Amino acid sequence: MSDIVVSTQGLTRRFGENTAVNNLDLEIRTGQIYGFLGPNGCGKTTTMRMLTGLLTPSSGAISVLGRSMPDAAEPLKDEIGYMTQIFSYYRDLTVLENLRFAAEIYGIPAKSAANRIDELLNTYDLTTNVHQLSGSMSGGQRQKLALAATVMHRPKLLFLDEPTSAVDPETRRTFWEQLFDLVDQGATMIVSTHFMDEAERCHRLAILQHGVKKADGSPSQLMDDLQADVVEVEGPDLRKVKHALDGQPKILSTAQVGSRLRVLVEKSEPQPVDMLRGQLAAFPDLSLTPQRPNLEDVFVSATRGPEQ
């Protein structure tokens, strides 16, 4: 049996004149956490809604767990979990009531539901919040409740839309450990994010811009394949240094990070440090150091091309 869980060919969704998702080809394998990385409005949610059968594509084909979407949305309901970007449970119900409600939606009989709910309360550290109204919980607690409800029916395939945008870094870290536990138990996941640290945790990523896939691969593969060299510049007058470099040939981008300026130079330049020294001759007190690319460099480089 194929280990491809989700594939799309030429997936496109238009809203009037606006093409939210443009000719997207995806191939997502079992046991992976696959990330959609991109800024607001790049088409992450629209793609997820089409993959879960909630939205019909304008054109293109979708296969999910070997079946064609959106036609198979109903039979696949029990195999899929979708944690939406906005908390979609009831704020005026308690944690327990919300979990019971989720169990009912998935048709889990009362006795096994009670056991499953106990298990989820323990796994997601919600035992002290059982009778608390969801609306009075912190963002991090609500997110744990949303994950617990999403996995109630043990779905094989999980969609998580910007799951950690409202939580602090420590909570985000714990949340990701829980995602890897679910992968260990056999789940496959599609996670959308605009955080680089979160994207870096994915097994594989698609970088999206204006609905177009600009790059895809594992984070380390994307960093290795970057068509740019990275040089950090340290010294005085970094804002002036930046203005001197911006727009110059072979300079892909400049960004200040604390007391350093991170410069991306086109790969076609054989001596990036020497080339920069030449361009910055008016600033004699600078030190220039080559650096390993990070995912933000990949993102900047992938999304700076012409828009479609």
Ligand SMILES: Nc1ncnc2c1ncn2[C@@H]1O[C@H](COP(=O)(O)OP(=O)(O)OP(=O)(O)O)[C@@H](O)[C@H]1O
């Ligand atoms: N129902 C809709 N009607 C009209 N336009 C829509 C609709 N849903 C999405 N869009 C448009 O499609 C584009 C992609 O939106 P989408 O929500 O998929 O992006 P996103 O990457 O998930 O962004 P965000 O991080 O802000 O949720 C945007 O230009 C948005 O305005």
